[in-house]
Structures are given as C-alpha cells and as structure tokens.
Amino acid sequence: MGIRFQEVSFHYPQNQLTYYQAIANITLDIESKNEFICLVGRTGSGKSTLAQHMNALLLPTSGTLEIFGTKITAKRDKKTNYNSLRKHVGLVFQFPEYQLFEETVEKDIMFGPLNFHTGIDEAKEIARETLKLVGLDESYLNRNPFNLSGGEKKRVAIAGILAFDPDILVLDEPTSGLDPRGKTQMMELFKEIQDKTGKSIIIITHDMDLVYEHASRVVVLYDGELIYDESPKALFKREGLEKYHLQYPSPIRVLKDLKERFDLDLDIYQRNLSDAVTALKRAVK
Amino acid sequence: MSYIEIKDLSFSYTKKRQILKNIGINIEKGEWIAILGHNGSGKSTLAKTIVGLLEPGAGSITVDGIKLDQDTLQSVRRKIGIVFQNPDNQFVGVTVRDDIAFGMENLCVPKAEMLERIEYFATKVGMEKFLDKEPASLSGGQKQRVAIAGILAMQTEIMIFDEATSMLDPYARGDLMEHIKKLHNEGLTIIMITHEIEEALLADRLVIMKDGAIFADGPKEELLKKPDLFQGSALELPFSLRLANQLTGAGFEEVRGYLWESAFRK
Numbered sequence A: 001m002g003i004r005f006q007e008v009s010f011h012y013p014q015n016q017l018t019y020y021q022a023i024a025n026i027t028l029d030i031e032s033k034n035e036f037i038c039l040v041g042r043t044g045s046g047k048s049t050l051a052q053h054m055n056a057l058l059l060p061t062s063g064t065l066e067i068f069g070t071k072i073t074a075k076r077d078k079k080t081n082y083n084s085l086r087k088h089v090g091l092v093f094q095f096p097e098y099q100l101f102e103e104t105v106e107k108d109i110m111f112g113p114l115n116f117h118t119g120i121d122e123a124k125e126i127a128r129e130t131l132k133l134v135g136l137d138e139s140y141l142n143r144n145p146f147n148l149s150g151g152e153k154k155r156v157a158i159a160g161i162l163a164f165d166p167d168i169l170v171l172d173e174p175t176s177g178l179d180p181r182g183k184t185q186m187m188e189l190f191k192e193i194q195d196k197t198g199k200s201i202i203i204i205t206h207d208m209d210l211v212y213e214h215a216s217r218v219v220v221l222y223d224g225e226l227i228y229d230e231s232p233k234a235l236f237k238r239e240g241l242e243k244y245h246l247q248y249p250s251p252i253r254v255l256k257d258l259k260e261r262f263d264l265d266l267d268i269y270q271r272n273l274s275d276a277v278t279a280l281k282r283a284v285k
Numbered sequence B: 001m002s003y004i005e006i007k008d009l010s011f012s013y014t015k016k017r018q019i020l021k022n023i024g025i026n027i028e029k030g031e032w033i034a035i036l037g038h039n040g041s042g043k044s045t046l047a048k049t050i051v052g053l054l055e056p057g058a059g060s061i062t063v064d065g066i067k068l069d070q071d072t073l074q075s076v077r078r079k080i081g082i083v084f085q086n087p088d089n090q091f092v093g094v095t096v097r098d099d100i101a102f103g104m105e106n107l108c109v110p111k112a113e114m115l116e117r118i119e120y121f122a123t124k125v126g127m128e129k130f131l132d133k134e135p136a137s138l139s140g141g142q143k144q145r146v147a148i149a150g151i152l153a154m155q156t157e158i159m160i161f162d163e164a165t166s167m168l169d170p171y172a173r174g175d176l177m178e179h180i181k182k183l184h185n186e187g188l189t190i191i192m193i194t195h196e197i198e199e200a201l202l203a204d205r206l207v208i209m210k211d212g213a214i215f216a217d218g219p220k221e222e223l224l225k226k227p228d229l230f231q232g233s234a235l236e237l238p239f240s241l242r243l244a245n246q247l248t249g250a251g252f253e254e255v256r257g258y259l260w261e262s263a264f265r266k
C-alpha cells in the first residue's frame, strides 16, 4: 500500500475562534505502483490541500493517514521520520516559486539527492540529466532560478523532484505555464517514467483532455468532499458534470457537436485525436 | 500613429544575452491581441517593458502619443493595468480587500468609489466572501482571481493579462472572459499573453514570439491556416482544427468547413 486516507479532514486555522474546512472525510487508497490518477475539481475545492497530505506536509485534523506503512495523525510524532516519507512521495508545488530557493538551478536540483545521501558528483550528474529530461539545456545549470521565465521555473521545479527518484510522484498542475509542446513532452515523460519504473503518478489539473487521454483513474473533489473516484471513461459518460464545474474533454465536446449537426451514427467517447479521426471517418463514410 | 507603438525594441537582462530583439508591434485603440510563444520567448519581458518596469536597451514605446521615458512613466502607467504571471508578485496588502484596492489607490480613486468597486469586482470574480482573508491563504486559482479583480477595478484604457487565467477552472475562466468581452465592446484595448489557444482565439489578432523576436503577427484566420508556423513555435492548434486538418480527402468538405467555422465562433 502506498498512501491510505481514512476519513481525513483538514481545517486551516483562521483565528483563535474559527477555522476553515478545506477537505472533509476523504477516504482514498493509492497503490504504490502503476497508478495514474488525476485529481480534479474547481478552484478552491481542496486539491492542493489534499496533495500536501500525501507527503505529510500537512497533517490531518482528524481521521488517519498512512504513507508507506507509517501512520500519520494530527499530532506531529517525534518518532516519525517525516524526511524519509518524502523520499517515498515527491510533491511538485502548484507555484514553482515555493519550491525554488538555491542560488543556482544546479544546486536546486541537487538538493533532493544530497538530502537523501547521494554523493556530490553523482548528484551533479543527476542534475544535468534531469534538466535535459524537462527540456532545458546545460546552460541553465548556473542560472539563478529566480531569474527564469514562468515556464522555465516550472520545469526546474519538476526536475528537482524527479532528481531524487521518489516512489510516488504528486504533481500539482505540472502543465500550467508550459507551452503546448512542453506540455505534450512533459506528459510523455511522466508516461515513460511510469512504463519504465512502475511509479504511481498523481496529477492535479484542470485540463480534461489530459485526464481523458492519460489517467486510469480520476478523483473529483467538490467543496472539499470526494464525489467521484472512477475511470475517466465512466466519469465523462455521466451527464451534468457542469454542476461541479467540470468540463467535458475536447473530443467529446467536438464530436457531440458534429454528431448532432450532421446526424451521424458516431461514438463520441474517443480519448484522443487519432481515435476521434478514425471514428469520424467511419461515421461519415 | 497607432495607439500603442513599439519600435525596434531591444532588451537584455545581462550583457551576455539579448532577450528582446528588434520588436516592432503597432496596436490600435480597442484592439484585442493575443501574444503566444514558447517558454522563454520573451513574452513577460515584453509586457514589463510596455509598462515601464524594465527599461529598453534600444528602441521606443509610445502609448497614446506619449513616448515612454523616466518623465512620462507615471502618466503612461495610469493608462495600463497589468496582471502578472505570478499573482504573488502583485500582492502587497494584509487582506484581499487591500490588494484589490492597491492599484486604485495609485490612481487616486476616491474612497467611496473605491469601496464600491472592490465589492463589485470581488463579486465579479467570485471572491466576495474572501475580502477579509489574507491573500497568502488562498488557493492558486483564488489568488489569480484576486489579482485580476485588482486590475479590472482600475478601469484603465489598456489591460495586459500575462497568463492570468492559467490556474482557473474552465467555468471561472469562461465567466471572466464574458466580462472581458464586454469591456472590449466598450473600447478596452487588450493584450493577452497565453498558452491556451482557445483563449487566444478570443482575440482578433495573434502575435507569435520566438527566441525574443516576432515570429508572426496577423489576423488569426490567416495564421491558423499555416500549420508550419504553429509547429515551428511550440504551439498547437485547437482540437477541432487539428481534427479538421486530419480529415483530408473527398466527402469531408462539409464537416471540415463546419469545424473551421466553429473555431472562430466567439
């Protein structure tokens, strides 16, 4: 078992008297291998809060959380090695600025490996390699991470987590701010990592095309509660997702429009462009 | 003379590397343009030079007949509101209310009017319940909404949005775009930097940047018909047009035509 939430709730303190409940009664099991989960829900629904529980950055206000066999509860436990949990679960923040802090990109990416006792030469080598994986060349190694463009920062932040090779990757909006080609390449990279290593991958996103094409499981939050946990196929066959401020993926929307406009005998549930093309060709002929 | 004229503009952060290379763009009053381009192509840098936050190494920027320099900086700034790529860079106040007020304070909007606008624009972006919260305690999308409300409330003649909606859910984005369309119809000049092609297509004209230079600039209907142009600059056509482009051959004319037509339907 990778990560297990049992009736987890979390309150952000507001002031002495009030608090804000960001997630409520979440029960969720995430396997340590081969999961490709997308976590979706409208702005403020609790996605980032839930993600920060996955490596114990936030501790549940109530309920229990288990991360690779270690029980995590409301009280910080002196016997628990939180640092070692982070070796299991790597989290990329929604805003890369929260994660970058060293004076060079190289040092930033090396931080994780060094923290988990990799030798300095090897860490340097890792920094070089992971930077290439996220689409930046070696000239970036000596750059100050704060003087990068938005998308470049995002790439460095992702590299920083890939560098220490956690068992589970949790990525909070990893493609927002990337250019379209970068987005495609980043998704291919995550897929390739999973194919090679079987790591579980959890991605928070508003991009339903990405969910439909890549996820094997989708978890939907609404006002802090988990409302669906199923395959994207099952989710997007549901009517009325608008209620939860969820959009249907482009293939479904576009094919639905064509089906109605041209009165076609067409299966609109196609997960990507090439499947949509095939289905449409068959229907029009 | 155009409303905004950018001429032979160059900029470097350090001596080693030139970032903006001879940029020339003319924008008419009431135009809506979208700026697209790969990560690091210079979009945010360009936006910062237009509002006078960065001083160009060469070239000039003229806004409404006023040439931007140290002496005119303040008067040009009053005309342009900019939502930064990272909303945190925009927050200075203790509460959301303070942050929405900040831009208006610089424009010396009278107090009573300011309070009214805070309520109105906070509601417009769906953040009216959060006015007394600290900006730091908001979710990503909530921060972006507050940053946008602050600029809308300034009611400047020109607004620049630098990936301002990248973390909004599609519904929040849709609501906001409806409002921006309305402002545009009333004469607002809009520069929208974005990686979202659907969002870019709300504009009339696309400017594509590549390696610090203007790679293409023209009406969207024209640029979208040149797929090489898109591939050459890390961009992607919207799904409906990618689909249309795959439907080659006879028998698909009608479907293809319909897909193209609907891509431009606002």
Ligand SMILES: Nc1ncnc2c1ncn2[C@@H]1O[C@H](COP(=O)(O)OP(=O)(O)OP(=O)(O)O)[C@@H](O)[C@H]1O
Pocket (backbone or CB within 6 Å): A012, A013, A020, A021, A022, A041, A042, A043, A044, A045, A046, A047, A048, A049, A050, A094, B136, B137, B138, B139, B140, B141, B142, B167
């Ligand atoms: N540090 C904090 N203090 C108080 N409230 C907070 C804090 N962080 C988040 N919240 C509140 O908790 C709720 C959930 O926030 P969270 O960041 O988990 O949302 P999200 O689903 O990630 O949203 P988004 O898509 O906008 O990033 C929001 O209403 C937010 O205002």
Ligand SMILES: Nc1ncnc2c1ncn2[C@@H]1O[C@H](COP(=O)(O)OP(=O)(O)OP(=O)(O)O)[C@@H](O)[C@H]1O
Pocket (backbone or CB within 6 Å): A146, A147, A148, A149, A150, A151, A152, A177, A179, B013, B014, B019, B037, B038, B039, B040, B041, B042, B043, B044, B045, B046, B085
């Ligand atoms: N403060 C800075 N100092 C030095 N170089 C910088 C600084 N800010 C940006 N750059 C560099 O200038 C180039 C252009 O950056 P800019 O932020 O304008 O790109 P962008 O087109 O907005 O990219 P993105 O889509 O990633 O936001 C990038 O290569 C970046 O590394």
Ligand SMILES: [Mg+2]
Pocket (backbone or CB within 6 Å): A047, A048, A049, A094, B139, B140, B141
């Ligand atoms: Mg979030």
Ligand SMILES: [Mg+2]
Pocket (backbone or CB within 6 Å): A149, A150, A151, B043, B044, B045, B085, B162
């Ligand atoms: Mg930028």
